[in-house]
Amino acid sequence: MSRAGDKGLKQRVRTAKGRKIGSTRWLERQLNDPYVKRAKAEGYRSRAAYKLIELDERFHFLKGVRRVVDLGIAPGGWTQVVRQKAPQASVVGIDLLPTDPIEGAEILQMDFMDEQAPDRLKAALGGTADLVLSDMAANTVGHPQTDHLRTMGLVEAGLLFATEVLEPGGAFVAKVLAGGADSGLVAELKRRFTTVKHAKPPASRKGSSEWYVVAQGFKG
Structure with missing residues (x-):
């Protein structure tokens, strides 16, 4: 599922004030999850x-x-x-x-x-x-x-x-x-x-x- 062009494009999320580290890690994982990206592209919820x-x-x-x-x-x-x-x-x-x-x-x-x-x-x-x-x-x-x-x-x-x-x-x-x-x-x-x-x-x-x-x- 990964593409060569995706390498080096991992998104990092800054820890916002009031946001727990665990929440930041979850958000970062979501943003970089190929299945999440694929679901959005293919219309799955x-x-x-x-x-x-x-x-x-x-x-x-x-x-x-x-x-x-x-x-x-x-x-x-x-x-x-x-x-x-x-x-x-x-x-x-x-x-x-x-x-x-x-x-x-x-x-x-x-x-x-x-x-x-x-x-x-x-x-x-x-x-x-x-x-x-x-x-x-x-x-x-x-x-x-x-x-x-x-x-x-x-x-x-x-x-x-x-x-x-x-x-x-x-x-x-x-x-x-x-x-x-x-x-x-x-x-x-x-x-x-x-x-x-x-x-x-x-x-x-x-x-x-x-x-x-x-x-x-x-x-x-």
Whole structure:
């Protein structure tokens, strides 16, 4: 993805008054990230779109899908990819954050952990799903074990929802953290799906702790 002409053009960001060093480093990384630049050029709302593209190139879970659930939809990059690769698919998404409208998608702004969320999603879906996507991650507190447990709680909730709405043969794709899904969750995934794989797509930053679990062939 890099181009010879880009060498030597790395942008540096000065630490502005009131801006933390960590924020400055994040901004500098964003400005120099080739995936961020590519997303802007190709009309995707976030660099995360390429994570889904790369995962699908390997696992082909978007082929022929007609109903998709996007958990943690904001800002909408994954749904953009779904609609591009499977134009026939309708998407139902949910996020605490506001998400600009996307053609072919119904978006709920609410907490997925709200006890009413699963029923709201099912009603909007209007039937079974071929694919449940989850790019959800808990807000980090800086303590790796706590961050991992909180994110895995979201993954487990996403899996429970997926088992309630997936069509036999369907797939569940979810973000997990370093080390992947824990043994208990992997065992449950293997019980409910034909194949379970972990993957770190190239678009996921090398320094990031995120991995993805891809479970395919829902047994019903």
